[in-house]
Amino acid sequence: MLSFGFSLRVSAIASICFACWTSCALADGSWPQFRGASGDGIVASQSVPTAFGEDQNVTWKTGLPGRAWSSPVIADGTIWVTTAVERAATDEERLEMMRASGIEEKKMKQLAIAKAIELKLISVDLESGSVVSSTDLAVIEKPDAIHSLNSYASPTPVIDGDSLYCHFGTYGTFRVDRKSGEVVWQRRLPLEHGVGPGSSPLVHGDVLVLIQDGMDRQYVTGLNKRTGETIWEADRPPFENATPDTSKSYCTPIVITDSAGREQLICMGAQWIVAYEAKTGNEIWRLRHGKGFSVVPRPLFQDDVVFFSTGFGKPELWAVRVDGSGDVTDSHVEWTTAQGIPARPSMVLHDNRLYMVSDNGVASSKSAVDGEEFWKERLGGDYSASPTLIGGLIYFGSHDGKVTIVKPGDEPEIVAVNELDGKIMASPAVIDGALIVRTDAALYRIEEK
Template identity: 60%
Template sequence: MNTLPFCRSLGVVATLLLTTQIVAAVEWSQFRGTAGDGIADVTHAPTQWSETENVVWKTPIAGKGWSSPVVADGKVWMTTAIEEQATEEERIATLERLVENPRRFGEFRLAKSITLRLVAVDLATGAQEMEIDLVRLDHPDPIHTINSYASPTPVIDGDNIYCHFGTFGTICVDRKKGVEVWRKRLPLEHGVGPGSSPFVYKNALVLICDGMDQQYVTALDKSTGETLWRTDRPPLDAASGEQKKSYDTPIAIIDAAGREQLICMGSQWLVAYDPTDGSEIWKVRHGKGFSVVPRPVYGDGTVYISTGFGKPQLWAIRVDGSGDVTDTHVAWVEKKGIPAKPSPLLIDGELYVISDDGIASCFDAASGELVWKQRVGGKYSASPLMAAGKIYLCSHEGKVSVLKPGREYQLLAENQLDGQLMASPAALGDSLLIRSDTALYRIAE
């Protein structure tokens, strides 16, 4: 289903058709873009829009999902969950069985059944072209009220797209044919639902599996789904599984010595693994942080992490060590105004963050010195995006703040869309792709 009520004139339609050839060749292949850092390699991106201005198309998306859109060959892909709601009696009965503290029942919602679906939308027109049902499950585990059953972002690699739903299954789909290539299930007790996105590195699909019951990182053969290696996380001293779970997404780097590293953030520990066999290269104990969501970023020999829930902190860690480098390789730590969910953004030696409660900050990446701090307002889960010299911050309330990066705070625009924004946006060609709780937008000036 597609709506195209916002094409302003035949001239705009002609421009849209002309730019289709450009954007069709550009990819946004994984969570936070093809480089995984939230920075789009584009020369133009919109500054101002609304529900009735500069919206090329708006396409309703059935179900609920916080996975971000990914793009290749002129198609936008995302996952969603079609839910049959449980009754309140069914919900309470399940929570009494699974959640120890009744005071926490209000944090959870429960579906009677779910269908986990992969959706493809034409980038040029917004027409929905494919719906592929991947998983049908009765009586799924409860999830947090703020989460969805389809929160991990799929990753595109060649002709395949890899859809990961945590404990509910990992499925490789041939996106040209729309057929399943392989599937695998790695059971895990997430506690509040899935969150970690898959990551492709060379021949491996890397998954962080940090549950309440077990914590490990694994690599699957991306062609077959067979396990290449599995490495348990360092020992955790948390009193319960609640403080052991985590939801992070890996990044890959090559350090100055030429070592390939998979950087995998988790509760209490940040670990760098050898991607060939999963052996530990180095690790840092970052404290008691848990339920870590922000994806690390890397630059100039340093990786930057947010330590997750508890009391979020921003850490800068040099990557040239071996073994436990907690006491030797931590460059700096900042403890104020740090996000538990949105990832940091590293631009030209400056680190930008937006806290969950709407405080934007800029830090000097080398020293950790605060450059500026400003209340933007709203609640935030989506990670910031940098495109064409602008930073985009998408709030739960549907507001998108556009900032100019630099050592002074500059607000360029505030734009309002209908619905809730929790999926991280994408940018390619001259457009933004923004997913709300009900629709996918393509926005261009």
């Protein structure tokens, strides 16, 4: 581990603004985006059951069509989820389509492909679990192949007022009126994802921000949220010794305010993390983090420091000051570590400690001050969903449907292990003391009975 003499600075302006935004966003009882209103997976004011299963503390369970790893979003008593209903290909058709796409034989085993996909937006009543509506957004013939662990509907939608923004990467971006179900506008920004879409959108002010880091092109764009028209585009910095495969990324941006009052759009990608002005796309600072690519975990921010995983390759955890300008590679790194860092799940930052689970199921706790490890504990299984801190406990959901609950602290205290039918790939939502969990087959409302 490298350490650069980190001393935690208190950023009063950033902390106050962030806290105000979080409390205001949560006041209306909503879960508007990936990882909640604050985008960090923390719900301090609520608690949900520590014991649950198919026959325990499940208020309702509703089956969902298609396959999708997007997380549920909630507002005004309605849960919204996106999905992709696939027209399945036979084994022979699958191989034929992949060969036609120029995919190497050695890569075919880890990929999946459909003959066509129907992209849908589904609304579910929060109280009863009944499906209220299903909106057809698009039919895509002959979509690209995706990784077998991915889906064609992995980006999480965003609720902004009466609008809901659904993003499917290269397959389309849609603004939907939540009350009427009408598609107000749609855009299609072609991109070669390589293994399918992943980055979720962000709404900030009048701008809908999309990270477009593909194999063919890497850029960030800001769209007019009302019309869908492009306001700005910002190409990524040049890569060093990168192939198309190691240029792609799937991260979701965050917006922060530093101690100088500068608002920053933080966009993590392959080799570089860059801060932009959200309104204009002008670059504020950039930092080269190495050879990491296919980045999924969403960055976290505290006290003028951003924490991020460098993604695939050999995942590393970096802590970087956000008070710089220009290329800050040699001046603003606080510390780095490469011990047990996730390439897929995001992390939780609580009481100056970072809590995480590696893709292969090893949970750990590290100091936000210097990156030193407090503990690690094997949970077992594989993980893609991000952990959520709810009422002082951290909930980890695995591919095999197990939810392990850990109490944060000096030692790894496992409170409970619960199991649901199906696979957990989507991060959960929390509202009104209820845990909303999406598996590969169903949506659950879990609460004390």
